Amino acid sequence: MNYQQPKKLQAVILDWAGTVVDFGSFAPTQIFVEAFAEFGVQVSLEEARGPMGMGKWDHIRTLCDLPAIAERYRLVFGRTPTDNDVTAIYERFMPLQIEKIAEHSALIPGALEVIAQLRDKNLKIGSCSGYPAVVMEKVVALARTKGYVADHVVATDEVPNGRPYPAQSLANVIALGVSDVAACVKVDDTWPGILEGRSAGMWTVALTCSGNALGLTYEQYKALPDTELEQARTRIGQMFEGARPHYLIDTIAELPAVIADIEERLQRGEMPQSV
Structure with a gap:
């Protein structure tokens, strides 16, 4: 054939x-901003939009790899974000996302x-x-x-x-x-x-x-x-x-x-x- x-x-x-x-x-971008804020790290809406389209854990990892955001994180925690830190942010992101998706x-x-x-x-x-x-x-x-x-x-x-x-x-x-x-x-x-x-x-x-x-x-x-x-x-x-x-x-x-x-x-x- x-x-x-x-x-x-x-x-x-x-x-x-x-x-x-x-x-x-x-829905996703605003929640990224809020999730990072709960860890004392400022992320702008424009920064949050950058990796949009990726899976959300990968999105957070990509944001954490940005030098400016990594430095803000270091100033708060004394280290740049590890994969465990990314997971912690992701686990806070998820309930916020589910809670606010209807908006x-x-x-x-x-x-x-x-x-x-x-x-x-x-x-x-x-x-x-x-x-x-x-x-x-x-x-x-x-x-x-x-x-x-x-x-x-x-x-x-x-x-x-x-x-x-x-x-x-x-x-x-x-x-x-x-x-x-x-x-x-x-x-x-x-x-x-x-x-x-x-x-x-x-x-x-x-x-x-x-x-x-x-x-x-x-x-x-x-x-x-x-x-x-x-x-x-x-x-x-x-x-x-x-x-x-x-x-x-x-x-x-x-x-x-x-x-x-x-x-x-x-x-x-x-x-x-x-x-």
Whole structure:
């Protein structure tokens, strides 16, 4: 039997915070700030946003490796943070995250309508997140009350390696019965999430305005003057360059046009790995 390139998409794998829920991705970032503060270490919201998309323990480890934060930690504890210290911060982060996740659980405008259009095209809806399973359980339950139910969910601690490794996306491929990774689209608002999709051999769509990189509420985003919005798009596009997304769009509301374009490219024989 000969290999046949896919001619149609089979699945879209969506991130959660900043992609489908929580415009601006505030739930995780604010809790990082609060968790570090409980140890007497100041971390800014901008610093907390830097590694967004990673699993939360890895995110904290990455923050602790930043020279400025490591020095603040040393001034308080007399040493730079060890893995045990990272675990201690993570164990404080988790209950705070679970407690406050509902405060930032609103669906992103247009998400439900787009997902309905994807389902009308017989596309399966996978999902994954940098949240661990105990947080995802609450996120998924809250989303269900608002009308969003993915076909499959993979939390960061349900695979051997979280983002930017491809394991979560590939776990969706297996669970959804997808026959070829090139028939999948990964949608995410962070560079680790785009690298995840790229490493899995999928089409990738980066969201520039609904997630972590812009870090604004929907109302603030809509109120931005055109010149400032264009400058933000340029800045965020440069942030994503290294991850090489196939597409850059503002929010999930623009996804249907991208899906149509990808299907035209598949019909022409193009593959995500070759571009």
